[in-house]
Amino acid sequence: MKRIIFTGKGGVGKTTILSNLARMVAKDGYRVLVIDCDPSMNLAMSLGIPLSGIVSLADDKTRLQEQLGTNLEEHAHEDSDQCDHHIDEFIMNADDGVKLIVMGTIPYGGAGCLCSHISLVKLLVAYLSTGPEEYDFILIDSQAGVEIFGRGLVAEFDACFVITEPTPKSLEVAKHGMKLSRDLGVKRQIVVINKAECDGDITTSLKELDGNADQVVSLRFYRDIQEADRKGAGLQDHAPESAALNELLGIKSCLLEV
Numbered sequence: 001m002k003r004i005i006f007t008g009k010g011g012v013g014k015t016t017i018l019s020n021l022a023r024m025v026a027k028d029g030y031r032v033l034v035i036d037c038d039p040s041m042n043l044a045m046s047l048g049i050p051l052s053g054i055v056s057l058a059d060d061k062t063r064l065q066e067q068l069g070t071n072l073e074e075h076a077h078e079d080s081d082q083c084d085h086h087i088d089e090f091i092m093n094a095d096d097g098v099k100l101i102v103m104g105t106i107p108y109g110g111a112g113c114l115c116s117h118i119s120l121v122k123l124l125v126a127y128l129s130t131g132p133e134e135y136d137f138i139l140i141d142s143q144a145g146v147e148i149f150g151r152g153l154v155a156e157f158d159a160c161f162v163i164t165e166p167t168p169k170s171l172e173v174a175k176h177g178m179k180l181s182r183d184l185g186v187k188r189q190i191v192v193i194n195k196a197e198c199d200g201d202i203t204t205s206l207k208e209l210d211g212n213a214d215q216v217v218s219l220r221f222y223r224d225i226q227e228a229d230r231k232g233a234g235l236q237d238h239a240p241e242s243a244a245l246n247e248l249l250g251i252k253s254c255l256l257e258v
């Protein structure tokens with residue numbers, strides 16, 4: 001099972017790229033679980049699931065923490081048909097067979113930080129990594145910036161997809177993210193230069209990245225992507241012939257090689 005984090009500055013395209021790749025890989029027959037760790041909870045909508053029906057991990061934090069914590073040791077020795085699933089009620093079925101879990105949000109103003117929410121996701125990933133392998137990929141969507149690394153959630157993950165726009169600010173966040181990701185022993189740093197409008201955008205970004213990444217790929221700016229977003233539809237449903245999907249196929253290959 002490959003565990004992969006998607007990170008980057010706000011608005012760079014993390015959720016867009018993750019949701020498209022998840023659907024493509026699931027269509028190929030891989031078992032894909034995506035976890036939305038952004039308290040803005042956009043990923044469900046990108047996967048065609050209305051927010052109204054969502055039960056997030058944070059909705060039943062204490063009970064889930066007790067169940068996963070108590071059963072971690074037992075789970076390590078279970079085989080797949082013995083698995084007693086405390087997490088099934090939190091799993092939603094998205095398009096193309098993608099499974100979605102939503103971490104949850106801040107319930108009211110002044111409720112405090114997300115530490116305990118993120119700890120719960122960490123426990124969940126440990127639980128899923130311990131027992132019989134149920135997924136080929138776990139893809140985690142994160143909130144903007146580098147907070148997720150401070151919480152150590154992604155320690156020893158298989159890869160970090162760092163999404164960046166071809167702008168100095170976004171590239172700075174990307175480089176910082178890669179450093180923190182390496183600190184945590186994440187094995188591979190893959191940068192996606194997104195919304196590139198010309199070859200120059202890519203050349204300048206490559207120069208700025210200065211060999212920091214293990215692999216760099218790009219995705220051009222596409223109006224189709226924005227229009228799909230405006231309509232609340234997946235790109236593959238809104239514009240199945242879009243050239244953006246060809247480029248995304250190239251990025252999918254990077255994911256499969258992880």
Ligand SMILES: Nc1ncnc2c1ncn2[C@@H]1O[C@H](COP(=O)(O)OP(=O)(O)O)[C@@H](O)[C@H]1O
Nearest residue numbers: 010011012013014015016195220221222226229
């Ligand atoms: N390659 C692209 N071309 C055009 N617009 C894009 C592209 N990638 C993402 N977008 C748009 O950028 C906005 C932010 O994308 P989103 O995936 O929500 O970012 P993030 O999850 O990083 O905050 C959305 O309106 C989305 O449609």
Ligand SMILES: [Mg+2]
Nearest residue numbers: 014015038042
């Ligand atoms: Mg997002």
